[in-house]
Amino acid sequence: MTPWGTVAGLLGVLCAAGCAPTVGPGASGSFDLAPGDPDAVHVVYLGTGGWIFERGADQVLAAPLFSNPGFFTTGLAPIRSDTLEVDRFMGLYDVSRARVILVGHAHYDHLMDVPRVALRHAPSARIAGSRTVQNTLGDWSGVADRVDLLEASAGDEQTVGKWMPYGDAVRIMPLRSKHAPHFDGMTLYEGTRDVPVEHEPRWATEWLEGETHAFLVDFLDGDGSVAYRIYYQDAVAPAPAGFAPDAVILEHPVDLAIFVPATFDQVEWHPEAFVQNLRPRRVLLGHWENFFVPVDTPATSIVLTDFAHFESRLERVFSGEWWRPDRWTEFRFPTH
Numbered sequence: 001m002t003p004w005g006t007v008a009g010l011l012g013v014l015c016a017a018g019c020a021p022t023v024g025p026g027a028s029g030s031f032d033l034a035p036g037d038p039d040a041v042h043v044v045y046l047g048t049g050g051w052i053f054e055r056g057a058d059q060v061l062a063a064p065l066f067s068n069p070g071f072f073t074t075g076l077a078p079i080r081s082d083t084l085e086v087d088r089f090m091g092l093y094d095v096s097r098a099r100v101i102l103v104g105h106a107h108y109d110h111l112m113d114v115p116r117v118a119l120r121h122a123p124s125a126r127i128a129g130s131r132t133v134q135n136t137l138g139d140w141s142g143v144a145d146r147v148d149l150l151e152a153s154a155g156d157e158q159t160v161g162k163w164m165p166y167g168d169a170v171r172i173m174p175l176r177s178k179h180a181p182h183f184d185g186m187t188l189y190e191g192t193r194d195v196p197v198e199h200e201p202r203w204a205t206e207w208l209e210g211e212t213h214a215f216l217v218d219f220l221d222g223d224g225s226v227a228y229r230i231y232y233q234d235a236v237a238p239a240p241a242g243f244a245p246d247a248v249i250l251e252h253p254v255d256l257a258i259f260v261p262a263t264f265d266q267v268e269w270h271p272e273a274f275v276q277n278l279r280p281r282r283v284l285l286g287h288w289e290n291f292f293v294p295v296d297t298p299a300t301s302i303v304l305t306d307f308a309h310f311e312s313r314l315e316r317v318f319s320g321e322w323w324r325p326d327r328w329t330e331f332r333f334p335t336h
């Protein structure tokens, strides 16, 4: 890493705090691609890594962030979950039926608000996360005993992982992944937690990444067949990290792939390699907006990433429908 590269990267991160325009073909409001279909899958973007996936009575939550500490606060001061903000925004949706909360890695923007969401809003949900996720939630959060560890079930390009069932109609397969660098080859907050943390982490630097996973999420029909398959990643991954096993995709391709565009240029062939691996029918982009500003601020993109470049590369290899949704955008997709 050159000194100039570091400075440019830091300036880029600084810029992310406020000077980026919104770019690309964004989507707002609601998109009903399955009018009148009671089996449709309902998808809501909550911002950052947060999503609701829902079919009938079954809900899956991907860990949201609503606290959004400011850029300088995150770098220079203690941060903690803003439970009022979590309640205000998570309370917009009824996620009380959520069976599981997906946590792909343990950085603060994916884990810090999970205890409040799990305790107050999704009280019966398990938390699907790594050993580091469980140990970071440690003795202080009251939810560490709800973590289902992913490592022993995780699959990869070559290995079919173990499906983890959540009721009769939902199952997930974790996929061994990696976290791309944030800028100039540098990944922030690397490391693992090997023993339970006694106190709530105070600094962003204490939310160590741990083991990173992507997920396949299946909604199942009554006969056990796959009605709808979602691929979810909460960090850009250097392929083939984050790939799904070919054998599983051959059985049922991905109906909806959720990709992270921010920092895609830190790795090779993102998103092309994932389009080839997953053969998705539709694509949504998440974790694309500046999360150093309050949730109710109009979304602007993270400036470190050339989104137009990402989107043109996506379109070169993917001819299906895709969207980069604003927070709260809702979709209904047909299952058959």
Ligand SMILES: [Zn+2]
Pocket: 105, 107, 179, 235
């Ligand atoms: Zn991260």
